[in-house]
Amino acid sequence: MITIKKHYSYYNPQDGKYYVDKPYSLRDDKVSPSAAPKMPLKNTADRAYKIPVFLSHPSMLNATQTRFLNRLIDEIERALLFPRTLPDTEQYPNKTITSVRRMILSSYGLIAVNMQQVFANYTMTNIPGGTPPPPSWEGAPFLQIEPSMGYQRGLPLLLIKEAGVNSIGVWNPSVVPFFIIEWDSSKPLDEFFNRVEWREIFQNWVAxxxxxxxxxxxxxxxYGPDDL
Incomplete structure (x- = not known):
């Protein structure tokens, strides 16, 4: 008798869980057709029914920034959206900018978080005698590129900027046609995520x-404006 070394799972409707049974034999008469291997649909549905969105964030994070990003990911997943980011959730055998384009073209929204990366103390400008800008935190370069590519694609954008990061490029409120919400890393996370301002902007973006x-x-x- 040939024994197939394979386990199958069965569903218990009382507790709503799947269980792994013993190995079954191909010629075991005790195994009924209804006891065939079943796919754990609950596990596959965790990701299959989430709309993919592109989460743009710096790769160099301190402890506070990491906690904020983890909380943000939880908020996105609770809205039944799937946050994708390079290289955490996926990576392609291409240059970074090509991988970003692939992510943009296969996502239905973009949320970007511009966080403090390097503190810059400017000393001079390209104009002799010019006044340099005041010292400030700079964000990651790709936090300029990825939101711009998402806007060119026409994706719904949600931009979050850590307090203290300079407002240049797409992070200048006078440049982008939408509101940029600011996160103060010196305050508790709940203070940000419980704000009416955040909840309203986030729900509008999800919609x-x-x-x-x-x-x-x-x-x-x-065949008509209201196709079934």
Missing amino acids: QVRNGYFIQTQPSYR
Whole structure:
């Protein structure tokens, strides 16, 4: 008798859990057709039913910034969205900018967090006798590139900036056509995530992501404005 070294799981409707049973035999008459190996749908559904969004953030993080990012990821996942980021969730055999483009083209929204990276003390400008800007924190270079690519794609954007980071490029409120919310790392996390301002902006962004997802996944052949 040939024994297949494979385990199968079964579902217990009383506690809603899957359990792994003993190995079964291909010629075991005691194994009924209903006891065939079952896919743990609950586990696969954890990611399959989440809309992918691009989470742009620096790779160099201190402890406070890491806690903030983890909390933000929890907020995104509770909204049934799947935060994707390079290279944490995926990586491709391409140069970084090509991988970013691939992520942008396969996501339905972008949320960017510009955090303090390097403190810059400016001493001179390119103009002799010019007044240098005041000292400030600089963010990561890709925090300029990735939101710009997302905007060019037309993705719904949500921009978060740590207090103290300079407002240059796409992080200048006079440049971008939407509001940039600021996070103060010296205050507790709940103070930020419980703010009405944050909850309103986040929920509006989630609604835009979902609306864009359903529009982009419509069939190419349309026979009316309200197709079923």
